[in-house]
Each structure stands twice: as C-alpha cells, then as structure tokens.
Amino acid sequence: MRGRGIQEGLRSELLEVVGSLKGYLLEAVDTGGKAQRFSTERRTTADAPGEGESSGEVASRVEQLAALEEELRSCRRCPLWTTRRTVVFGEGNPDARLMFVGEGPGEEEDRQGRPFVGRAGQLLTRIINAMGLSRDDVYIANIVKCRPPGNRVPNPEEKDACTPFLCRQVEIIKPRVICALGSVAAHFFLKTEAAVSVLRGRFHSYGSIDLMVTYHPAYLLRNPNAKKQVWEDVQEITKRLKQ
Numbered sequence: 580m581r582g583r584g585i586q587e588g589l590r591s592e593l594l595e596v597v598g599s600l601k602g603y604l605l606e607a608v609d610t611g612g613k614a615q616r617f618s619t620e621r622r623t624t625a626d627a628p629g630e631g632e633s634s635g636e637v638a639s640r641v642e643q644l645a646a647l648e649e650e651l652r653s654c655r656r657c658p659l660w661t662t663r664r665t666v667v668f669g670e671g672n673p674d675a676r677l678m679f680v681g682e683g684p685g686e687e688e689d690r691q692g693r694p695f696v697g698r699a700g701q702l703l704t705r706i707i708n709a710m711g712l713s714r715d716d717v718y719i720a721n722i723v724k725c726r727p728p729g730n731r732v733p734n735p736e737e738k739d740a741c742t743p744f745l746c747r748q749v750e751i752i753k754p755r756v757i758c759a760l761g762s763v764a765a766h767f768f769l770k771t772e773a774a775v776s777v778l779r780g781r782f783h784s785y786g787s788i789d790l791m792v793t794y795h796p797a798y799l800l801r802n803p804n805a806k807k808q809v810w811e812d813v814q815e816i817t818k819r820l821k822q
C-alpha cells in the first residue's frame with residue numbers, strides 16, 4: 580500500500596510539472612490559444628552544412644547510423660558492458676534539426692534499449708510536445724550508451740570510451756541545435772566544469788552547432804521550481820530553429 584502511495588505521489592508530481600510547462604507554453608505563445616509547430620523540414624539553404632540535401636543524403640544518414648549502431652551492439656570498450664542488459668544507442672529522426680543529449684541510460688532504458696523512457700524520459704517527451712514537436716522530429720542520445728550501475732554518474736574512463744560514438748552521431752545527423760540535458764552532457768560539449776545554472780539560458784557553440792544547456796528532466800522532477808528556466812531555455816531553442 581505504501582509503495583502504491585509513493586507511486587501515486589510521484590505521478591501527481593510529474594503531472595504537476597507537466598501541467599506547469601503547458602501553462603508556460605500557452606502563456607508564451609498566446610497566438611489564438613494554439614501551440615505553434617515549427618517546420619520540421621530539413622535544413623533551409625541558410626542552414627550549413629546541409630544545403631540542398633537530397634533524399635539520397637538522408638538515406639545515407641540512416642545507413643551510417645545503422646552501421647554505427649551495429650558496431651555498438653557488441654561494444655566492450657569500457658567496463659559498463661559487464662553490467663548492461665542492452666546498449667542504448669539513441670533514437671529519433673536521422674534528419675533532425677534538434678538533438679537532445681542526456682547522461683546515460685537508467686534502469687528502464689537499459690531494459691527497453693531506448694533512451695529517456697523512464698519517468699524523466701516521460702517528462703522530456705512532454706517538454707518536446709510542449710515545444711510543438713514529437714519525439715520522431717528530434718534525435719535523443721546520451722553521453723554513455725550503457726547504464727552505469729545504480730544510475731551513478733559515468734566516470735571519466737567510461738565517458739572517454741563512449742563519447743566518440745556520440746560525436747559520430749552528431750557528425751552524421753548534423754543538427755542545427757543541440758540541447759545538453761544536465762551537467763554531464765554540458766561539460767562534455769563545452770569542456771568546462773561550470774554549473775548548469777551558470778551555463779543555461781544562452782547559446783554556446785559546439786563547432787558550427789548552436790548548443791543550449793538546460794536542466795536534466797530528472798533534476799526537474801526533484802526540483803519543480805526549475806521548470807520556469809527549462810521552459811525559457813526550450814523557448815530559445817524554438818526561436819532559433821525558426822531562424
């Protein structure tokens with residue numbers, strides 16, 4: 580009974596956070612009460628380096644990602660392979676203009692072999708939906724592809740071993756914007772140890788890609804007060820994707 584009560588409590592907490600995000604959306608958009616869905620079309624001519632891309636190039640991305648995923652299936656480059664159930668490669672639109680990058684798979688992700696499908700993942704899905712997008716419009720990946728035991732933070736050896744795969748994913752997809760979720764992703768891309776609270780709220784550069792840092796959805800579940808900042812950050816991303 581107690582477990583059920585806790586579950587109910589967590590559920591209402593999640594609903595509260597999502598409800599608030601939705602409130603911000605409706606308040607912010609205020610254009611006839613409808614959430615605006617920006618174009619998910621592949622890049623325009625203004626979006627280097629994907630000018631004038633053909634369907635052949637998109638197919639090539641699919642093939643390259645599939646080949647990389649195949650390579651990862653049997654990866655033993657760091658000790659995390661010994662405790663994983665599945666390799667969580669990442670998923671979404673190979674032609675995405677927006678890529679979310681988190682820290683690593685949790686228990687549910689390890690079980691399903693998909694990124695961001697646990698409680699934090701459900702919240703990320705709601706955030707993506709509140710932006711007027713679906714998970715199929717974006718690409719979602721993590722710094723490490725195998726679950727660190729007990730959901731601990733991946734150590735330097737594990738990150739160094741695994742991030743070349745993430746870099747390859749970024750090179751193949753060539754998103755317009757990357758949203759780094761939490762400090763592990765932010766520190767990897769920006770080579771800094773600064774806190775998320777310092778890094779968030781403005782665009783950084785990762786090569787030619789615009790990079791926004793925001794709080795990880797798991798942090799948001801524990802700290803619902805940060806929802807306003809997350810909403811501000813994703814609004815900036817929405818604006819940038821329209822440019």
Ligand code: SF4
Pocket residue numbers: 651654655656657658659660666723724725737740741
């Ligand atoms: S975490 Fe990355 S580098 Fe380590 S075993 Fe898994 S796929 Fe390989």
